[in-house]
Amino acid sequence: MSNSKLTDTFTNEITDKNGYPQFIASLKDYFRQSVDGGKQLFNTEVDNLYDLYLSNLPKEDQQRYTCNACKLFIDRFGGLVTIDENIAMKSVMWSVEHAPAFFIPAVAAMRSAVLRARVKGVFIPDSRVLGKPVTGKWTHLSIPLPHTSVDRSIIRTASQQMAEKHEDFKILSRVSSIHSKKTIDRAIALLKSETVYRGDRYVSAAEWFKQKIIYG
Numbered sequence: 001m002s003n004s005k006l007t008d009t010f011t012n013e014i015t016d017k018n019g020y021p022q023f024i025a026s027l028k029d030y031f032r033q034s035v036d037g038g039k040q041l042f043n044t045e046v047d048n049l050y051d052l053y054l055s056n057l058p059k060e061d062q063q064r065y066t067c068n069a070c071k072l073f074i075d076r077f078g079g080l081v082t083i084d085e086n087i088a089m090k091s092v093m094w095s096v097e098h099a100p101a102f103f104i105p106a107v108a109a110m111r112s113a114v115l116r117a118r119v120k121g122v123f124i125p126d127s128r129v130l131g132k133p134v135t136g137k138w139t140h141l142s143i144p145l146p147h148t149s150v151d152r153s154i155i156r157t158a159s160q161q162m163a164e165k166h167e168d169f170k171i172l173s174r175v176s177s178i179h180s181k182k183t184i185d186r187a188i189a190l191l192k193s194e195t196v197y198r199g200d201r202y203v204s205a206a207e208w209f210k211q212k213i214i215y216g
Helices: 012-018 020-034 049-055 068-077 101-116 152-156 158-176 181-192 199-214
Strands: 042-044 081-083 089-091 119-122 129-131 142-144
Touching: 012 020, 020 142, 042 081, 049 068, 049 101, 068 129, 089 101, 181 199
Parallel strands: none
Antiparallel strands: 042 119, 081 089, 129 142
16 A cells, blocks of 8 residues: 555545455455465565566556555565475465456466466464554555464574575475486485485475376
8 A cells, every 4th residue: 555655646435446455355365265274385486576566557556556565565475375285386365366356467467477486495474464464544465374374483483494494495396306217216215315414304205206296
């Protein structure tokens, strides 16, 4: 939502007409559905999401929706995804089916950018709310996390856990980039040995990968 760059014509009536309150509500509902059951969240290497958001709104409305709080939310959390058992990514924020008509072009552009991006690591929240819900009288894009996604111990140690999970993800990614039976078997044997640091923790994931990718 616009704040310091408000124009004289910007009113709650305009945002209500555009479906902004419904946009915020649909964002929260879709996120809750997407992470139901405590699904793990991942970060992606997507850039300039907020620029995509603004540039896909009508030109006459872009100034009205210029907002630092919403920019921080979209750029920091807009690239979050889940990964299913078939290694398919799903954006947990952007759903064309759930968005009000005014925001559909922006949501579609952001969703496409996220799903084209590479996964770069596990996401661990450092607070119970993603984004800043309200500043003064302005309401912004934000997501309250379900209890299954965060607890006190995670919040207290978020930076440490993020670093460890990121290293875990990099190691597993190196294993999963191998696509032949021969080299996958060799990688599993290597993980079972003491050659790879903490390699034993990746054995079950590598064997699952072998079954899914090599044998279907």
